[in-house]
Amino acid sequence: MTGPPTSPAPDRAASVISAEGVGKAFRRRGGPITVALEDVTLDVREGEFLVLLGPSGCGKTTLLRLFAGLERPSVGVVRFFGQVVKGPSAQAALVFQSPVLLPWRTVLENVMLPVEIRGHEGDEWRERALSLLELTGLRDFKAHMPRELSGGMRQRAAICRALMLDPPLLLMDEPFGALDAITRSAMNRDLHETWRRTGKTIVFVTHDITEAVRLGTRVVVMSPRPGRVASVTEIAIDAPSYGARISSAAYPTYLRSLEADILRVSEGHGAPETGGRIA
Ligand SMILES: Nc1ncnc2c1ncn2[C@@H]1O[C@H](COP(=O)(O)OP(=O)(O)OP(=O)(O)O)[C@@H](O)[C@H]1O
Numbered sequence: 001m002t003g004p005p006t007s008p009a010p011d012r013a014a015s016v017i018s019a020e021g022v023g024k025a026f027r028r029r030g031g032p033i034t035v036a037l038e039d040v041t042l043d044v045r046e047g048e049f050l051v052l053l054g055p056s057g058c059g060k061t062t063l064l065r066l067f068a069g070l071e072r073p074s075v076g077v078v079r080f081f082g083q084v085v086k087g088p089s090a091q092a093a094l095v096f097q098s099p100v101l102l103p104w105r106t107v108l109e110n111v112m113l114p115v116e117i118r119g120h121e122g123d124e125w126r127e128r129a130l131s132l133l134e135l136t137g138l139r140d141f142k143a144h145m146p147r148e149l150s151g152g153m154r155q156r157a158a159i160c161r162a163l164m165l166d167p168p169l170l171l172m173d174e175p176f177g178a179l180d181a182i183t184r185s186a187m188n189r190d191l192h193e194t195w196r197r198t199g200k201t202i203v204f205v206t207h208d209i210t211e212a213v214r215l216g217t218r219v220v221v222m223s224p225r226p227g228r229v230a231s232v233t234e235i236a237i238d239a240p241s242y243g244a245r246i247s248s249a250a251y252p253t254y255l256r257s258l259e260a261d262i263l264r265v266s267e268g269h270g271a272p273e274t275g276g277r278i279a
């Protein structure tokens with residue numbers, strides 16, 4: 001019988017996952033080669049909230065799948081805690097754009113799924129699931145079926161499930177892309193607060209500049225295909241809460257700066273290799 005995991009104390013300097021000179025090309029049978037990523041070098045640090053921001057088709061999902069071990073690079077190497085990634089790992093949980101919940105299971109049963117798959121037993125796992133549901137405001141809905149939840153609630157349940165085994169790394173591929181703006185705003189706040197409380201390392205994909213600044217401690221702007229790292233901006237807003245963050249004086253400055261980066265990149269002028277901090 002294995003008890004629920006406990007997170008090690010975060011060491012913010014340590015690298016969780018890294019891409020070193022990574023390129024990825026897809027060859028379709030009888031068709032041309034698509035170069036999705038080219039020469040991507042990126043280091044994700046422990047405890048950070050890293051946002052990958054870029055236009056449709058620039059290789060964001062491909063990079064996330066490489067991080068998750070679901071794809072292998074054509075060139076270069078991906079390392080997870082220093083080890084070359086050779087396949088999927090239970091240490092990196094992936095949250096997809098649309099929540100994939102089993103329709104015949106209750107919310108709690110869906111959240112418990114990774115525990116059952118690994119054969120773990122014990123009341124402490126159920127307690128952990130309930131505390132995650134509490135953290136995301138879903139405890140009262142634990143016996144509901146997925147069809148009885150709103151889209152945002154389903155996505156929160158999927159996030160609880162991803163956190164169940166306490167993976168050091170959470171990979172999120174436009175998890176709120178299908179939600180309306182109001183729900184999305186609330187989900188951004190909730191995810192930010194969950195990140196603050198759990199200290200997880202998160203890599204979050206979006207093509208929404210506002211979402212990037214709301215959430216990221218660092219934002220990587222990617223160029224259109226083949227995706228490259230066009231700029232890296234540290235979002236140095238030291239605020240005690242999500243509300244304080246988006247009301248800070250620096251917040252709109254980051255929005256403008258990233259918007260300018262995106263425009264430069266989409267016009268093909270290229271953005272600086274590394275963007276600066278905004279005081
Ligand atoms: N399995 C695959 N086979 C062939 N081409 C692929 C495959 N996966 C991705 N591609 C191609 O790689 C490029 C990058 O795709 P990817 O899905 O990573 O982009 P994205 O940035 O996530 O886009 P979006 O914002 O629309 O989700 C695209 O041109 C896509 O057609």
Ligand SMILES: [Mg+2]
Pocket residue numbers: 060061062173
């Ligand atoms: Mg994608």
